[in-house]
Amino acid sequence: MGATIRSLLASLRPGAGEEERxxxxxxxxxxxxxxxxxxSLGRELVWFSDDTSARLEDLQFVxxxxxxxxxxDETEVRQVPDLGRLLTQxxxxxxxxAEALDIAALFVWPVHIGAVSAGTMTGYRRTPGPLTRxxxxxxxxVTDALAEQVLHHWPAVHASRNGTGHSGTVDLHRAEVHQATGVLSVQLGVSLAEALDRLRSEAYTSGRSLTDTARDIIKRKLPQ
Known part of the structure; x- marks a missing residue:
């Protein structure tokens, strides 16, 4: 294990504040x-280091x-060292x-909480090529350390902060998406699954984030 990662893992405190995290x-x-x-745990984004990381998770969900x-395979890292070559088909x-965001490579580690496979940690690079062993x-x-941080700062404890979308925090960033899905389901008289599909479609065609689109639906700003 490299000294840089060793020192980083040793420096992360359970009680670390938002900016430190x-x-x-x-x-x-x-x-x-x-x-x-x-x-992401399940389909819920709970932690990201920067806006591009959050946008990539948003795109996968949308x-x-x-x-x-x-x-x-829950024991293997999924490597996409050349996004354009391997994913276009x-x-x-x-x-x-993703390429419009200048992303050239993606790497996905399964996240385990205890013995349970709970989600993924996805990393991106702007240059192609595999990671080293x-x-x-x-x-x-790092994945294990982040999983532990998620448990220490689980958003149910700070429900008023859900959906804030700040990098480095543990939040339910899609809380408003779930709320907007319910609003659309009632307004349009469709199932929750169809309402979510319509929400995703609106976000994608408008080029806006899923969260921003959901907020507008909740505020009744989008034409129905």
């Missing part, structure tokens, strides 16, 4: 040779495409949107 997340991403990292959705919409190994250590 944000700086730690950014430092870990850079120490792994990544531009940024994000953690489009139903991307490497974080299909983790088949499989996930054309996601690949195009050491970076892959250290990524598992």
């Amino acid at each position: 944000r700086e730690w997340a950014v430092a870990c991403a850079h120490a792994l040779g990544l531009g940024g990292i994000a953690v 489009l139903g495409q991307g490497p974080g959705l299909l983790i088949g 499989q996930w054309p919409q996601f690949a195009a949107e 050491q970076q892959l190994t250290e990524g598992w250590l």
Whole structure:
């Protein structure tokens, strides 16, 4: 394990404040040779180091495409070292949107809480190429540390902060998405699944984030 990752892991305190956690997340991403990292549990984004990481998770959720959705082997890292070459055929919409964000490579580690596979940690790079064996190994250590932080700062304890969307925090960033889905379901007389599909479609076609679109629906700003 490299000294940089060792010192970062040792420096992360359970009671770390929001700004300290944000700086730690950014430092870990850079120490792994990544531009940024994000953690999702289930389909809920709970942690991200920067806006690009959050946007990538948002795109996977909106489009139903991307490497974080299909983790088949819970003990393996999914590596996409050349996004344009490997994903254009499989996930054309996601690949195009990711490349528009200047993303060249993606790496996804499964997140475990105890013995349970609970989600993913996704890292991106702006240059193509695989990670080294050491970076892959250290990524598992960062993933475990982030999982522990999520448990220590689980958003149910701070419900008033859900959906704030600040990097480095542990929040339910899609709380407003779930609320807007319910609003659409009632207004349009459709199932929750169809309402969510319509919300995703509106976000994608408008080029806005899913959260911003959801907020407008809640405020009755979007035409129905």
